[in-house]
Amino acid sequence: MSPVINILFSHCRSNIYLIVGVCVGLSISLLFAPIEINDCQDLEESLPYSISSNELIDEYEPKINIEAKPQKAKRVPKVFVRPRYYSTELGIRDKLFIGVLTSPEYLHSRAIALNKTVSHLVDKVRYFISIPEGTKPNVSLPGIVGFTDTRSILQPFHVLKYITDNYLEDYDYYFLVKDTSYINARKLTEIVNQISVSQDVHLGIGSGDDAYCSLDGGIILSNSVIKKLKNNLDWCVKTTFSSSDDVNIGRCILHSASLPCTHKAQEQIYFSTKLNVTFDYQNDFKKLCADEDFQKSITIYPIYDHLMIYNINTHFAEMELLKVEKEIDSLRKQIVKTTSFTPKNQQDLSWPIGNQPGSNAMNRFDILRWTYFNMTHVFLDDDFGTVKELNDYQKEDVNNVVNVTVKRVVDNYNKQLKFNKLLNGYWKFDSSRGVDYILDLSFATDSGVEVNKRIEVCKPLGKVEILPVPYVTENSRINMIIAVDAFKKEECMKFLAHYADTCMDRKDKVTLTVVLLYNPGYASKGNEDIFHEIKKRALFLTEKYKKDQLKVTWLSIRLPTISSFIEIEPLLKIAIADLYVKKFSSDNLILFADTRMELKSEYLNRVRMNTISQWQVFSPIPFVQYNPDIIYYDASVKHVDFDIIHNHGRYDDYNYDSVSFYTKDYMTVRKSIENQVPLVRTDKDIASMLQLSQTISIGSIFEMFVVFSNLNTFRAVEPALKLKYKEINCIGTRNNITLNTCLKQRNLQLGNRGQLTRLILDYKDHQ
Numbered sequence: 001m002s003p004v005i006n007i008l009f010s011h012c013r014s015n016i017y018l019i020v021g022v023c024v025g026l027s028i029s030l031l032f033a034p035i036e037i038n039d040c041q042d043l044e045e046s047l048p049y050s051i052s053s054n055e056l057i058d059e060y061e062p063k064i065n066i067e068a069k070p071q072k073a074k075r076v077p078k079v080f081v082r083p084r085y086y087s088t089e090l091g092i093r094d095k096l097f098i099g100v101l102t103s104p105e106y107l108h109s110r111a112i113a114l115n116k117t118v119s120h121l122v123d124k125v126r127y128f129i130s131i132p133e134g135t136k137p138n139v140s141l142p143g144i145v146g147f148t149d150t151r152s153i154l155q156p157f158h159v160l161k162y163i164t165d166n167y168l169e170d171y172d173y174y175f176l177v178k179d180t181s182y183i184n185a186r187k188l189t190e191i192v193n194q195i196s197v198s199q200d201v202h203l204g205i206g207s208g209d210d211a212y213c214s215l216d217g218g219i220i221l222s223n224s225v226i227k228k229l230k231n232n233l234d235w236c237v238k239t240t241f242s243s244s245d246d247v248n249i250g251r252c253i254l255h256s257a258s259l260p261c262t263h264k265a266q267e268q269i270y271f272s273t274k275l276n277v278t279f280d281y282q283n284d285f286k287k288l289c290a291d292e293d294f295q296k297s298i299t300i301y302p303i304y305d306h307l308m309i310y311n312i313n314t315h316f317a318e319m320e321l322l323k324v325e326k327e328i329d330s331l332r333k334q335i336v337k338t339t340s341f342t343p344k345n346q347q348d349l350s351w352p353i354g355n356q357p358g359s360n361a362m363n364r365f366d367i368l369r370w371t372y373f374n375m376t377h378v379f380l381d382d383d384f385g386t387v388k389e390l391n392d393y394q395k396e397d398v399n400n401v402v403n404v405t406v407k408r409v410v411d412n413y414n415k416q417l418k419f420n421k422l423l424n425g426y427w428k429f430d431s432s433r434g435v436d437y438i439l440d441l442s443f444a445t446d447s448g449v450e451v452n453k454r455i456e457v458c459k460p461l462g463k464v465e466i467l468p469v470p471y472v473t474e475n476s477r478i479n480m481i482i483a484v485d486a487f488k489k490e491e492c493m494k495f496l497a498h499y500a501d502t503c504m505d506r507k508d509k510v511t512l513t514v515v516l517l518y519n520p521g522y523a524s525k526g527n528e529d530i531f532h533e534i535k536k537r538a539l540f541l542t543e544k545y546k547k548d549q550l551k552v553t554w555l556s557i558r559l560p561t562i563s564s565f566i567e568i569e570p571l572l573k574i575a576i577a578d579l580y581v582k583k584f585s586s587d588n589l590i591l592f593a594d595t596r597m598e599l600k601s602e603y604l605n606r607v608r609m610n611t612i613s614q615w616q617v618f619s620p621i622p623f624v625q626y627n628p629d630i631i632y633y634d635a636s637v638k639h640v641d642f643d644i645i646h647n648h649g650r651y652d653d654y655n656y657d658s659v660s661f662y663t664k665d666y667m668t669v670r671k672s673i674e675n676q677v678p679l680v681r682t683d684k685d686i687a688s689m690l691q692l693s694q695t696i697s698i699g700s701i702f703e704m705f706v707v708f709s710n711l712n713t714f715r716a717v718e719p720a721l722k723l724k725y726k727e728i729n730c731i732g733t734r735n736n737i738t739l740n741t742c743l744k745q746r747n748l749q750l751g752n753r754g755q756l757t758r759l760i761l762d763y764k765d766h767q
Helices: 003-014 016-032 037-046 086-090 104-118 152-166 185-194 223-230 233-238 245-257 281-289 306-339 392-412 486-504 532-544 570-581 601-610 663-672 683-694 701-708 736-748 753-766
Strands: 094-101 124-130 144-147 171-178 202-204 219-222 272-274 299-301 371-373 377-379 387-389 417-430 434-445 450-460 478-484 510-518 552-558 589-592 616-618 621-625 649-651 659-662 712-714 717-723
Touching (some): 094 185, 104 124, 104 306, 124 152, 144 152, 152 171, 152 223, 152 245, 171 185, 185 219, 219 223, 223 233, 281 306, 392 417, 417 450, 478 486, 478 570, 478 601, 486 510, 486 532, 486 601, 510 532, 552 570, 552 683, 570 589, 570 663, 570 701, 589 601, 601 616, 659 701, 663 701, 701 712
Parallel strands (some): 094 171, 124 144
Antiparallel strands (some): 171 219, 202 219, 371 377, 371 417, 417 434, 434 450, 589 659
């Protein structure tokens, strides 16, 4: 036995008890160790034969069923609907709402007077009347709210209910007043701008009981007070007992907000003037103007004559104008004073002081030129002429500028100079500044000595303002109309196909009417009808899109003479409009179109947005293609399509054929000129209409709106409206102005100057 083994056995004998104890402990721990289920399953999978799981798994062992675990209800994420305007999201409110309590019989007088003197100075005005159900006021006034409950004692509470339902979160202050008061809107706006909205406000002039404000003098209520009134309106109505509106509404406010009427809030005093019963405007108004409290008044009452409202408003407008002029003079003095403190190389004092300086030209194309004129003519006004007579508006402007300038010079020389004539005149328009004039004026002294003065005059532009307009959408239905004669049948068939693809397939809200112009002797029925194919196509499209409620109709008109000789006659278009418009209600949008146009949805939406009922008429300036024989003179292939570039066409500012308006606006204008241009009710009236062409110079439907209506007329270039070239026939026009316009239009659409010059030179070379 080796020495190593001997040493090992000797150590084991000495530690035999330790070794035996370790072995016994390991054996016992293995016997009592738990068996894991997953380990057994893994073992089963590793064996070449199967083992019954019932022998290895205790049936009473707890099990966790993961798959059948009850699922928590999934929370549907809440969609955040963003408000249309940021002011709604931020809780920004307008400042002032005015509610006028009136009656139907005074809408045409006092209500209109208040609307003209107040509405443009405040955020919102509403006129509240009591009117039986089923009746309408006979006044076209915006903002009329009618209550069918005709009990006058409850009218103030109906007003409060209407405000809480519709405008509770829109305004900081609400001003209630009767229509027998003049409202100084500038003072009213000034006082509400000085009051904090953090406190309850019940401001006005006390009536018989000082705790209640007078509705005649006006009541200012803050938004917080209106919110408190909302929950107590039922109590206010039930406890109404007085015949006085002041008492009833005063008790309601006092009960709801515990706030009596006061004439002072946050150091702002509410002034109001009550006129005597015997007050006479002609005799007593000057004396009244000397009263300081009157000049500070927000309301003046009672006023039963609406003309007095205009007179008083004229006085306060004049006072406001004087105040503004003083502020302007003060600012100009401050500008001059502070300019001296700036470095000399940075002193930029414009003239007139405080006005916008002229624009600096970036290159030679931006240089604004001076135009020379005298009292009758203007010279070199544009690149296409040398001299032309001043139109009526230019004459009025020149006379006004010269007269004001002469008066200023004569006054400065103590009327020792006498004006002779205008020697030279120059004007320049700068869109960033206004109109500048240089006038060379000739004067004579009392001794007959001639004195020449050069005067510089400026007519500055005012601030750019965003004008409020009625709300319009792109959902309005357009009633499109195209006029077709015997020479436009092919154009009409192409247009119908294009219209079906662009509008009807896309289910656009457009209805098309084809006006068929029959010459004398043409058949209008059966297969012999010259427009038989057009009618057949219209019926086919109507039947095809019947489910979408889209249709194509036609209107047949028998002309007194051949259509080719009156093609551009403006009165014929008015006659067509007379016969067409009467088939529609007053709220329909009418669009006169051209068969040559490339129909686009973009253009139709622009028509919807720019045509506003009782507000605006729209006439786009189309891009008209030049003569293809000229623009593709040396090209091997003539392209059918054309782009908006100067070599392919031009914006035809003489074209007024495309015009859109509402039926109500058209009928209003036509009735106003019915004595001059009689309405066309049947085809037989067209002959008498055309005879007026020599005496009436109405160039288009759009011009009729410009001259005879108070509507806004909007005209601008329209890139989405392109017209293909067509030779214009000017034969048969009876009016010289229309003839000259037609000839200019025909010549300008041939081609640009470069193309025409090249054509002339090539023609000379081939001779």
